[in-house]
Amino acid sequence: MRNPANLVGGVGSGQPISLLESVSIHFSYENGYKVFENINISVGQDKFVGIVGPSGIGKSTLLRIMGGFLAPDSGATYLMGKKITKPTPKVVFVHQSIITFPWMTALENVMLSPRSMKVPQSEAEIVAMKALEDVGLQGFEELYPKEMSGGMRQRVAIARALAANPMVLLMDEPFSHLDELTAEGLRQDIYNILFRVDTPLKGVVLVSHNLTEVLELADEIYILNNIPATVVGKLVVDIPRPRSIRNPKFSEYLDFLYTKLSPPGGKKNE
Amino acid sequence: MNEDLIIFLSVLATAGRVLGLVLLSIVTGWFLSYGAIKGKIFENIFISISEVFESVPVISFFPVVLILFITRIGGPLGVELAADFLVFTAVVWNIWIAEYQAFKTIPREMVEVGENYRLGFFSILRNIYIPFSIPRIVANLFPSVSDGFFYITVSEVFTIGVTTFQTFGIGTEMQALIAAGNTNGIILAFVFLAFVIMVIIFFLRSFSKHAVAKYTVDTDTPVIRRGRFSFKNTTRRLSSTAATPFTRLSKYYRRRNPSVKNEMFEPERSGVNYSRYILATIGLVILAIILYSSTLLVLSVSDGEWSRLLALTPQIIIGLLYDYSRVAVVIAVTFVISITLGYYLAINSRAESVGVPLIQVLTAFPAPVYFPFVYVAFYPDFHAVFGPLTSEFFVIALAFISTFYYLFYSFWMGVKAMPSEYQELMKNLNMGFFSKMRRVIIPSTFPYLIAGISSTINSTWGGLMIGEYWPSIYGSRTLQVSNGLMRFIDINTRSGNLGAAAWASFVFGIVVVVFSIFFTRRMMDLARKRYVAEEGVFAA
Numbered sequence: 001m002r003n004p005a006n007l008v009g010g011v012g013s014g015q016p017i018s019l020l021e022s023v024s025i026h027f028s029y030e031n032g033y034k035v036f037e038n039i040n041i042s043v044g045q046d047k048f049v050g051i052v053g054p055s056g057i058g059k060s061t062l063l064r065i066m067g068g069f070l071a072p073d074s075g076a077t078y079l080m081g082k083k084i085t086k087p088t089p090k091v092v093f094v095h096q097s098i099i100t101f102p103w104m105t106a107l108e109n110v111m112l113s114p115r116s117m118k119v120p121q122s123e124a125e126i127v128a129m130k131a132l133e134d135v136g137l138q139g140f141e142e143l144y145p146k147e148m149s150g151g152m153r154q155r156v157a158i159a160r161a162l163a164a165n166p167m168v169l170l171m172d173e174p175f176s177h178l179d180e181l182t183a184e185g186l187r188q189d190i191y192n193i194l195f196r197v198d199t200p201l202k203g204v205v206l207v208s209h210n211l212t213e214v215l216e217l218a219d220e221i222y223i224l225n226n227i228p229a230t231v232v233g234k235l236v237v238d239i240p241r242p243r244s245i246r247n248p249k250f251s252e253y254l255d256f257l258y259t260k261l262s263p264p265g266g267k268k269n270e
Numbered sequence: 271m272n273e274d275l276i277i278f279l280s281v282l283a284t285a286g287r288v289l290g291l292v293l294l295s296i297v298t299g300w301f302l303s304y305g306a307i308k309g310k311i312f313e314n315i316f317i318s319i320s321e322v323f324e325s326v327p328v329i330s331f332f333p334v335v336l337i338l339f340i341t342r343i344g345g346p347l348g349v350e351l352a353a354d355f356l357v358f359t360a361v362v363w364n365i366w367i368a369e370y371q372a373f374k375t376i377p378r379e380m381v382e383v384g385e386n387y388r389l390g391f392f393s394i395l396r397n398i399y400i401p402f403s404i405p406r407i408v409a410n411l412f413p414s415v416s417d418g419f420f421y422i423t424v425s426e427v428f429t430i431g432v433t434t435f436q437t438f439g440i441g442t443e444m445q446a447l448i449a450a451g452n453t454n455g456i457i458l459a460f461v462f463l464a465f466v467i468m469v470i471i472f473f474l475r476s477f478s479k480h481a482v483a484k485y486t487v488d489t490d491t492p493v494i495r496r497g498r499f500s501f502k503n504t505t506r507r508l509s510s511t512a513a514t515p516f517t518r519l520s521k522y523y524r525r526r527n528p529s530v531k532n533e534m535f536e537p538e539r540s541g542v543n544y545s546r547y548i549l550a551t552i553g554l555v556i557l558a559i560i561l562y563s564s565t566l567l568v569l570s571v572s573d574g575e576w577s578r579l580l581a582l583t584p585q586i587i588i589g590l591l592y593d594y595s596r597v598a599v600v601i602a603v604t605f606v607i608s609i610t611l612g613y614y615l616a617i618n619s620r621a622e623s624v625g626v627p628l629i630q631v632l633t634a635f636p637a638p639v640y641f642p643f644v645y646v647a648f649y650p651d652f653h654a655v656f657g658p659l660t661s662e663f664f665v666i667a668l669a670f671i672s673t674f675y676y677l678f679y680s681f682w683m684g685v686k687a688m689p690s691e692y693q694e695l696m697k698n699l700n701m702g703f704f705s706k707m708r709r710v711i712i713p714s715t716f717p718y719l720i721a722g723i724s725s726t727i728n729s730t731w732g733g734l735m736i737g738e739y740w741p742s743i744y745g746s747r748t749l750q751v752s753n754g755l756m757r758f759i760d761i762n763t764r765s766g767n768l769g770a771a772a773w774a775s776f777v778f779g780i781v782v783v784v785f786s787i788f789f790t791r792r793m794m795d796l797a798r799k800r801y802v803a804e805e806g807v808f809a810a
């Protein structure tokens with residue numbers, strides 16, 4: 001492996017401006033726990049980026065930093081070359097724990113995003129209906145989250161994210177609460193929705209435990225490991241779509257990921 | 271006929287006062303709590319003030335309130351405001367702290383969704399914070415309404431020196447009816463009051479069921495629990511009734527300074543930064559006003575007056591010792607009754623469906639209104655048993671009636687919130703009653719018990735205040751005990767000696783705050799560290 005810090009082009013490294021780019025991120029929680037040391041991640045235009053890493057390594061934390069929810073101790077995240085200092089609807093975060101508001105119907109939950117962007121009521125409703133349809137929830141608009149299954153709720157959360165018309169979607173384990181069949185269907189749907197021409201969406205960051213899932217979807221995969229975490233590897237997935245796990249490259253990549261993901265501890269990378 | 275109508279209207283006026291003030295507490299609490307979670311300085315001031323006032327029994331600062339409202343504002347408005355203020359202080363702290371806790375413990379992810387879409391101030395309150403706080407508010411409504419009714423009837427009419435101040439309501443009306451010996455009127459008043467309270471409780475129960483169904487965050491939703499032990503997370507699991515302030519917690523919160531702003535993606539709205547200063551300024555202004563008026567008050571007292579007040583202090587301390595013994599008796603009785611009855615009701619759904627609404631109605635029914643009749647009717651019987659201690663018995667009984675519901679509700683909710691696996695485990699092991707209590711139930715409801723006991727202690731003072739010196743409780747009879755701080759405050763208030771009453775409340779206030787720091791908080795910390803078994807459950 002090359003030195004992780006050199007893996008991606010930083011601002012001013014001469015490469016074209018990335019869609020979303022986090023540069024030399026250092027971060028500790030308030031209790032002093034050091035999560036990251038010099039993380040660099042770059043999401044190119046129309047790219048689907050995967051992030052994998054052992055549990056508790058800091059994947060959710062990283063997405064929060066990329067979305068401006070947490071400020072890094074040093075380093076910064078840039079959207080189209082401009083620094084993100086606080087959360088913006090242009091970069092929408094889909095949480096690992098499914099976040100829907102129990103006091104709102106599915107439709108109201110989804111309308112929250114267009115309404116907050118001052119879209120008039122009637123228009124917001126159209127946008128929300130469309131988003132619900134995209135995730136396959138037409139006909140369930142009036143249900144409350146408590147009346148829905150976990151998978152349906154996650155789709156509401158995804159619809160809410162889509163209804164904001166973001167440029168970047170940060171997804172934290174979006175499919176982990178779904179059964180495999182539903183997850184598989186939704187993965188394909190999401191992929192198709194994401195890069196449809198009529199959306200302003202230009203990039204996706206997906207965090208997942210499920211290596212097969214990441215290999216199936218991502219163009220590039222960042223591997224986080226060690227404590228504090230660093231990028232210990234980056235994988236460019238060069239398999240034509242639709243991808244099949246029977247492709248020999250698939251298992252080759254999978255093996256590579258497994259070796260990189262051995263639990264953090266004594267063995268320091270490189 | 272006309273008189274009947276007046277009685278009915280007086281009941282409505284009282285109920286309106288209580289509900290109106292509860293509503294006022296709720297609405298103001300939303301804004302203050304939001305301010306508190308947004309501004310560090312404001313938070314510290316808000317929580318410290320709420321904490322002190324919450325632990326000082328309301329009734330003890332009634333004399334001071336009287337001075338302010340009667341002398342400064344005066345007229346019917348002054349009397350009305352004095353009564354309202356007393357009730358407000360009875361209900362408000364509980365509700366404010368519940369709201370603050372809700373706002374403080376809202377899942378980070380929910381707030382992030384709001385931030386992500388940049389919801390505005392009203393939008394974020396209306397869509398996220400307020401709905402999230404509703405279950406906690408509801409959980410606090412029953413004791414708050416009971417407490418409000420308890421105080422309204424005694425605050426509607428009060429005497430300073432030779433002047434009696436009164437404002438329209440059932441408390442005032444009842445006294446007039448008793449004075450006139452109008453038995454029919456009295457019975458009618460009870461019927462109307464019972465009817466109105468039943469309607470209110472029915473409404474509250476339906477609303478709390480609705481609130482639990484609609485507003486609670488489903489525990490099935492996998493809300494990620496962070497690995498490390500953190501106080502901020504633990505508050506989330508604390509009881510919905512836990513009325514403890516969380517100043518300490520806020521100390522664990524450090525703000526991260528945003529890194530140097532060079533080229534920003536979107537310019538920060540300048541308002542965001544100002545709002546912090548505005549909040550801090552508001553907080554500091556409130557603090558300054560309190561300090562300023564206390565200084566004025568202190569300066570206005572002459573040297574001679576000071577030495578007179580200091581001379582009274584030993585008497586005040588002795589009275590306080592008497593009263594703490596009474597409190598101890600009340601707590602012991604309340605504890606035994608709450609854990610047995612509370613446990614029985616919590617595990618026995620048939621008994622619960624009758625028992626709990628019954629207790630809710632009974633406790634909302636203001637004790638000071640019916641107590642004189644109980645006193646007169648049963649005096650001879652109890653005199654035969656207790657002899658010279660009969661007055662003591664009645665005073666403690668009144669204090670018990672006025673207060674046991676805090677511990678009762680708290681414990682009952684604690685049992686309801688116990689993980690159902692515990693029940694199964696206890697059945698599985700075939701544990702006996704005492705073994706269950708000692709090994710499982712009391713430890714796992716410990717945070718609730720502590721919260722309940724501390725509220726019960728605080729409101730016991732209210733009952734003592736009324737009972738220890740109650741002239742013309744019925745006709746010409748007077749209920750009184752020979753020693754007690756509350757009696758001291760009562761007598762001095764009534765004889766117009768407000769300086770002495772205020773001084774006694776002040777000394778008392780200090781003792782109570784010290785007690786809360788050394789006892790209540792320690793117990794709460796212990797409870798939080800060792801005995802938290804579940805996420806708060808909002809039982810209706």
Ligand SMILES: Nc1ncnc2c1ncn2[C@@H]1O[C@H](COP(=O)(O)OP(=O)(O)OP(=O)(O)O)[C@@H](O)[C@H]1O
Pocket residue numbers: 029030031033035053054055056057058059060061062096496497498
């Ligand atoms: N608010 C917090 N305060 C202190 N430490 C935290 C906080 N949140 C998370 N952590 C710690 O930071 C580390 C990274 O947490 P994070 O949630 O980002 O991990 P993750 O990689 O997303 O894990 P998982 O795969 O289980 O979701 C963990 O060790 C966690 O205990």
Ligand SMILES: [Mg+2]
Pocket residue numbers: 059060061096172
């Ligand atoms: Mg995570």
